[in-house]
Amino acid sequence: MAVRPVVVWPDERLRQPSVAITAIDDSVRALYQDLVDSMYAENGLGIASLQLGDPRKMFIVEPKLAGKAEGEPPVAFINPEVLWTSDEQQDSEEGCLSFPEIYIKVKRPMRCRVKAMGLDGQMFELEGEGLLARCLLHENDHLTGKLLVDFVGPLKRQMIKKKLQKTKELEEVEA
Numbered sequence: 001m002a003v004r005p006v007v008v009w010p011d012e013r014l015r016q017p018s019v020a021i022t023a024i025d026d027s028v029r030a031l032y033q034d035l036v037d038s039m040y041a042e043n044g045l046g047i048a049s050l051q052l053g054d055p056r057k058m059f060i061v062e063p064k065l066a067g068k069a070e071g072e073p074p075v076a077f078i079n080p081e082v083l084w085t086s087d088e089q090q091d092s093e094e095g096c097l098s099f100p101e102i103y104i105k106v107k108r109p110m111r112c113r114v115k116a117m118g119l120d121g122q123m124f125e126l127e128g129e130g131l132l133a134r135c136l137l138h139e140n141d142h143l144t145g146k147l148l149v150d151f152v153g154p155l156k157r158q159m160i161k162k163k164l165q166k167t168k169e170l171e172e173v174e175a
């Protein structure tokens with residue numbers, strides 16, 4: 001499969017409505033593999049399909065963070081749904097592959113429970129705490145078109161836009 005370039009904000013593809021996956025076929029498995037390859041290439045903890053410009057409703061999470069043994073494949077969350085979030089909150093800095101080198105303080109529930117379909121077509125539920133809860137909610141936000149910049153005010157958003165634009169120009173000069 002392939003490492004694909006991660007879509008960087010303010011690319012409109014990050015805001016497109018996501019589409020439910022109705023069957024696990026070869027094209028879904030290929031998308032999963034591209035997500036895996038692209039996440040590892042960028043050292044991410046998770047990635048959502050919209051970040052590769054694909055609207056199908058799936059994200060993946062790095063196996064160790066998702067409670068799997070090292071060496072296991074990343075966990076696929078297909079058509080995910082957040083079933084529950086705790087009243088208790090956590091507040092820490094969050095990054096995103098679509099906002100390279102930007103970190104934003106985001107308040108999120110300390111724990112959450114997510115239901116999704118696995119790559120084997122079976123439904124499963126996973127409860128996460130701390131960083132895992134943060135990651136699950138962050139990736140799920142992607143599938144609803146919600147992004148890190150939606151947690152900040154217009155001034156900070158403008159600053160982030162400028163910084164990302166600068167990074168892009170530098171990359172174009174280097175390329």
Ligand SMILES: [Zn+2]
Pocket residue numbers: 095096097098138139142
């Ligand atoms: Zn993200």
